[in-house]
Amino acid sequence: MDQVIRFRSAVALAGRFPVLAGVDLDVARGDVMLLRGANGAGKTSLLRACAGLVRVVAGEASVLGHDLIQDQRAVRRQVGLVGHQTGLYQEMSPLDNLRFALRAARLGPDRAEPALSTLGITGRLLEAAVADLSAGQRRRVALSVLVARDPEIWLLDEPHAGLDAEHRDLLDGLVLAAAARGRTVVMASHEADRAASLARTIVTIAGGAVESVTAPAPPPGAAGADDRPRTAGEVVPVVA
Amino acid sequence: MSYVAGGWAAAGVLVAVYTWRTLRRGRVLVRSLPPGEKTWR
Amino acid sequence: MTVHKGTANQLTRVLGAGSLVTVALTALFGLWLTPPDAVQGQLVRLIYVHPAAATACYVGFGLCALASLAYLWPRTRSRRWDRLAAASAEVGVVFCVITLATGSIWGRGSWGVWWTWDARLTLTALLCAVFLGYLALRRTGGNPESRALTSAIVAVVCVALVPIDHYATSWWTTLHQGDTLMRANPLIHGSQLYTMLLSFVAVGLVFSWLVVHRYRVEVLEDRFEEEGFAVAIAERRAEASAAVQDRPAESAVVGPGPAVAASSSSAGSEMGRDGEVSE
Amino acid sequence: MWRDALLVGGKDLRIEIRGRVATMQVAPYAMLVLLLFGFAFDQDHNLLTQAAPGLFWVAVLLSSLLAVQRSFAIEATDGTRDGLRLSGLDPAGIFLGKVAAVVIELVALEVLLGVGVVVLFGTRLHDPALLVVSALVASVGLAAAGTVYGMIASGVRGRETLLPLLVLPVVAPVLLAATQCWMAALGSSTTDGWRWLSLLVAFGVIYLALGVVSFSTLVEET
Known part of the structure; x- marks a missing residue:
């Protein structure tokens, strides 16, 4: 299977704090991977390391064949990250933001409008300042940048947060369609049931390292599963 | 003559204060090293 | 086996003793003999x-660059x-x-003013301000590698600007001051010359002594950062197993093995750690 | 690089035109500084005319700090810093684009202030070419130095106070040279303005080259 992300004992720092303390991770092309873990476990840092934003200082790390330790910049054109922050210029309109991002990525600015309308940003919203949009709308604009760029790897950090039910379904559809096109999706989410139903692989992170890698659970229903004894590597059903 | 004294004193005081501060910083750091390796190296 | 106190060793003791002796001699000759x-x-004693x-100041800044x-x-x-x-810039300042x-x-003694817009004086003051900025930048913390890179860039530029500052201040002062304040360089000779040379030796020794000590302080601080870092990684790794053990203990016996290796439930690991750096 | 510079510069100017922060805050601030100089010198007309170039450039210098701070404030909201790093733009292009945007803002400000100086202080013109060229070159120098240090300062704690501390001593020769150029251009001194202009050019070239070379490191490390 074609491997797009490979981490071995990867360590990354935020200031002097080791946000990643020895991560081992393999992601295959076309995978939809869910990262789980408590707040501060290192999910966001792992996503940012994949995007070449957090420097890996020890161990091995390569994404799409680029060695992140040698050069963390080369990979950036081929990945897209939607994080807690939208990365949008508040004073500019969604359309201008998208056109800027597309031009920067050497893509045609005419992709902007279709991508925005995919996520329901149309009409008056196209020209309004991003600062005047609601949080959910801003998030949709940020996602439309990803849709317009359609990078090799989609890195999503809490993608469902702040979206209404309709747009959550829309997002799920986009993720599955991307995976079907051969894109790889890695997302961190606390929306366990929703994300787990999308995911083909579930990775649990704790203390800045990968704790377990499992296939997704059968549909939830085995409530109270927490009480039964567990063995290593066993699938932990996720309780909604 | 008082200018000469002032100039020399100013230079002396500045060097003395800086020396004291640097040496003390070093000493404090060395003291907090783990036992058995009480050197700056 | 000697137990060293502070950042001293044989080298700094020799340097320190040499500094003390030469400074004392310079003072003796300069002030009295x-x-x-x-x-x-009498002002010449300055x-x-x-x-x-x-x-020493210029050597410090040059060394820094x-x-x-x-x-x-x-x-x-x-x-x-x-x-x-870092060490030479600080001593240079x-x-x-x-x-x-x-x-x-x-200046006050010989010209009656505390400050004059003399070219060299202005240049030195500008350099002082520039390197104070450099030191302030060094103190901002953050990743040591990034700090080293950015401050190295700043230091090189600061010194690269010296020629520009030099022309600016000298053209400017020749414009402003019709009466030249250039001292007719007093011809010094004999004991004065030797004392002056001695003062250069003394200051040179003091300078190198201070730089060596300051350098070692920097070594120690780096070391503390790195050791703190090793501890931090260990703590960070321990978070994972701690999260498992933190869960309400079903029994007094905390069983190692499978329970630790198993993935912790999201509920269990949610407790205990919160609001950490997740950016 | 040039393409990216145009893109980033255009983006910064577009934001400025939409937000009008610099226009509505920096320009009034600069005018206010001029007005305060007028108060401080107590209507001594000869003195003000003599000092006008210096006062003008001090006002520009202080405003350039604000312009640079603004230029990096827009890169600091809601993850736009990461956006810039992820965008795949050439760092040298980002630098030149941001410098160009600041230069355009500064030149606009200088036109406004220049009118203000003439009205408030009543100065006369002697050598318009020198006046315009030196203003342009000095603006480039100020913007280039400001952008380099703005980038350095934007990543650290206490950036609001660190930026002036880093920038002001460094741009002091620009203040000196630009003032001398203007004094020559306004006929209030007999100094050789074109010689001072060469100093401004040297400063601008040094800082533009420095920014182009170092910006990739600075974007990554701050």
């Missing part, structure tokens, strides 16, 4: 401090150069302040 000058009178301090260049050059990149840059102070006092 040499005659007053024909033109400057010549045994001011020029040597000014030289050279060390920064060596750090920026990929083949010679090493934290040693960064430490040397100390001597820069001494230069400004003694220069100002000398």
